[in-house]
Amino acid sequence: MTQVLNRAQPADQGGSSEGDRPKTYRSIPISTLVEMAGSAAAALAMAWIVFSVSGISGALGFAFCAACAFFTVYGLLCWRLYGILAMKDRLATVAIWAGSLVAFIPLVGVIGYVIYRGGAVIFARFPHFIFADFSGYTANAPVTAVGAGAAIVGTVEQVGLATLFTVPLGVLTATFLVNNRNAFATVVSNVVDAMTGSPAIIAGLFIYLIWVAPQHQAGKSGFSAALALSVMMLPIVTRTSQEVISIVPGSLREAALALGAPQWRAVLRVILPTARVGLVTAVILGVARIAGETAPVLFVAGGNPKYNWNPFSGQQDDLPLRVYQMIFQPGIASTRDAWGVSFVLVLVVLTLFLLARLIGSKTPGPGRLQLPWHMFRRTTGEMDE
């Protein structure tokens, strides 16, 4: 959501952020480096001595103690050399950099681990895992016996259907919210906000009760899963579209109306086309968020190791569901295959995410009328204008 907003907003309207920032002194003086290196060496030595004297071991504990010691030593040093204010500033800087480093560890950790465990499965016999299905699975099956093909088909169809349902509805609602500021619009806006954070399992439960349970076993299908995903996706698409549409310059709307266009033409021919790139970004981000959701499809898709091309009849597989089922299968082969499917899932989701960023960054502002598929139609020379 935020990224859409940042992308699409014109450079001169960036709130109070980019343009008028104070020039700060960025480069680190050599004396600071020497002080930090000295403190680090002293801290490591202290921690090592304490650990070897008391006979404690453990890498995590050592790292923690060394970090505490570094903080103390460096703080004392700065306090003696530069005074209490400089000490606070230096320690805060160290803490902030360390804290933000912690935020990036899980991302690197999880993606690295998925590549490490899943890559081995995918590339065991390369294209096979993408096209085969799970009907050949046994507890001792070799790595080449199964594949994620059926799950990929299911994910594509379910997410595609969900997108088809939600995008028109979400964009229309967003337009309504931008155009109106009455009590009804405020209520809807708050409801959309609140639903964005509602538990994923509730969407699955709701569709199960309203659509699957009345039809018993026959109700479980790709279409039901698409409905559950739509419940999750609708608030996301509405919210992001609202942000994108609300930054379309008001003067454009005024101009359209002044030229005699009725309101519906102003919206359909001027406002939505202007916000087009932002809307595409919003939709792709919504798709990326939805494609990885497991909880909504858990009760309603059914799962199916074989290919099922028809989302409207019969149980269907999808990627997150397949990961979930393989995790709970006994045996080493199942864990291994779960990592393989996870790899495909992460690849799909992150590719969508990067695609959205790419399209979003193509335009500097919402004023440019540029379709994302222009890049395929135009010659390369015109493309990078």
Place this chain on the structure above:
Amino acid sequence: MTTLTSSASPTDFADNDVPLNLLTKPNGPDRIFNGILAGSSGLVLALLAATVVFLCYYGFDAFRHAGFGLFTDLTWSPDTGQFGMLPLLVGSVMIAIIGVAIATPVSLSTALMINEYAPSRLRPLLTAVIDMLATVPSIVYGFWGLILISPAQAAPARWLAQHLGFVPLLRTPSPGFYIKSIFACGLICAVTIIPIITSISREVMAQAPRDVCEAALGLGGTRWGMVTDVILPFSRNGILGAILLGIGRGLGETMIVVLVLSQANHLTPDILGPNGLGSIAKEITDNFVVSSVITKSGLILLGLILFMTTLAVNVVARLIVQRTGQVSR
């Protein structure tokens, strides 16, 4: 209403660009068009209403059986007539609170780092990386946590339990085991909470008046002084709202809890071991398909409770964040 005004959203930056009000009444096609727009918005409302109504309708059976047992029973076992939802609700809340407690310092320092400390050329890249953290599916986080993090946090957890075991939170209900605990779940949920708190508090902090920041620096203040005396006081409400939204996210987290937490529902104050508190999302996911009619109804009731709790937290959070946004102008 024929007014054409820009939205009341606090994140709307185009306030200087609000189109003038239309004084003429809309004609036929416009009225139809506005009707379609309003209808689609009504559908969104109807969706929420239908969710609540259906959960109420199917959960009412269990509610009639349970009565006050919902709050007084100490175990959840609808087949034997015990409807104590407290071990599950407290567990869900506990996971969210632990997750937020871990995520908040990390997120705030990340937000400050992106806004104030990192070179401004890197800012879009760093924001993208944080958003990427939110894009990785939670089942992958859960799987990763189950295989890697839950065992890895066992050693520090054992140390805490052995040395600080006199604190109620830091014991373990089943001595000797420190995996699959509420704490492990909270730790992994923190990863999914970090992007939310970071992105919202970063936006709020970026709205702090730059001239006051520069004045603080110009008067000889340090950068940290500027942060504590200008940016943090200014964005206090927004940060609070972001933290509440993080709690909402932690409450709604399903797959991580399902994969990592052990199957149990005992009301204990201990969080470091398996066989302790349960979680609503896990209870529903694990037992919904195979359970009896009355248990199904009970699980739907639990779902309703979780839904309403999350909704309440989110609405309060959004209101707080919105108020900050309006003050900032």
